[in-house]
Amino acid sequence: MLKLVRIGFAIVVSLMAIPRPAMAAQYVIDPAKSELVVRLFRGGVAAAFAHNHVIRATDFSGGTSFDPEFPSATSMSVETRADSLQVDEPAVRQKYGLTEVVSDKDRKKIQATMESAEQLDVARFPKMKFQSTKVEKESDGKYIVSGELTIHGVKRSVSFPVTVSDKGEELRGQASLRFKQSDFGIKPFSIMLGAVRNEDEAILYMDVVATPRTNIDLAD
Secondary structure: OHHHHHHHHHHHHHHHHOOOOOOOEEEEEOHHHOEEEEEEEEEOOOHHHOOOEEEEEOOEEEEEEEOOOOHHHOEEEEEEEHHHEEEOOHHHHHHOOOOOOOOHHHHHHHHHHHHOOOOOOOOOOOEEEEEEEEEEEEEOOEEEEEEEEEEOOEEEEEEEEEEEEEOOOOEEEEEEEEEEHHHHOOOOOEEHHHOEEEEEEEEEEEEEEEEEOOHHHHHO
């Protein structure tokens, strides 16, 4: 009997020694300090007559649960209004090193084309979403995030590296993701039998700042 008690005590002690995931800290994205930008690249034999483009999301929300020691307890989600995307804003073009000037007239045409049924079809597909499914830690501040990205009503599995800096009152994640528009049912813009077109591959740049979730955020 005494032997059984000792064995039971040893089991309890060993279980207590197993590291337990802490409660992941809850954060909400601060859109005013964050940026989501997609870059599109010109192509075709007459590419000189086209533009490279930058598209910025102006209305998005989301949050993250973050535990640097237990990545399995970490998750993130982001949702963007498709009609909030703004194309070729002068300041954003300058930030990404695009020196060509896009006139207001051309910007309006590009914006209308992007929102149309031939491209994003924002009336039919008003939301773009990302929801993580797995987070793996590579090293301090370096993670691989996998999840489901939904654009144009099409959901695809994606994976990308993220650099995270935790300043206590502010969590910042920076990442980039290459994807093909055609994978989401979007036919890249093309005219003159493809002599002037956008390349299929695009790059999504993410610079996301999140702050601790409050009771008000939880109520929302």
